[in-house]
Amino acid sequence: MQERKAIVPVGMESVYEKMGYAPALKVGNTIYVSGQIGRDASMQLVADREGQIVQAFENLRLVLETAGASLADIVDLTSFHTDLRDQALFMQVRDRYLTTHPRPAWTAIGAHMLCGSPGYIVEIKAVAVLPDTSSGT
Numbered sequence: 001m002q003e004r005k006a007i008v009p010v011g012m013e014s015v016y017e018k019m020g021y022a023p024a025l026k027v028g029n030t031i032y033v034s035g036q037i038g039r040d041a042s043m044q045l046v047a048d049r050e051g052q053i054v055q056a057f058e059n060l061r062l063v064l065e066t067a068g069a070s071l072a073d074i075v076d077l078t079s080f081h082t083d084l085r086d087q088a089l090f091m092q093v094r095d096r097y098l099t100t101h102p103r104p105a106w107t108a109i110g111a112h113m114l115c116g117s118p119g120y121i122v123e124i125k126a127v128a129v130l131p132d133t134s135s136g137t
Helices: 013-019 049-066 084-097
Strands: 004-007 024-027 030-037 074-081 105-110 122-129
Touching (some): 030 049, 049 084, 074 084, 084 105
Parallel strands (some): 074 105
Antiparallel strands (some): 004 024, 030 122
């Protein structure tokens, strides 16, 4: 079995310690990122819709960078939305963050509530794969 390493960026320690899950898990060259929401560094919900989506992508970027990856390494993206009418706005923000081609596979799912709390409109989880450096190519 390959080594499993918890990825916990500075500022997200309470998620790992109090909530009982890692913001990401790295197994070999693959990084599995837990759902990221529109909560800022002070753990406060961002108020406006676009701001929440932007913050979720910023949190996703932070987790990936802590794991030694970038948004360009994402191969699979899943977004959960409390209102699927936000998809056009989500895609506008997504396209500002995910600029490499081909873009990752993407699944959007409607959900009644996210994180067990009202007010959250989007949650983004991802799988990223780092280049294989073991072959020397």
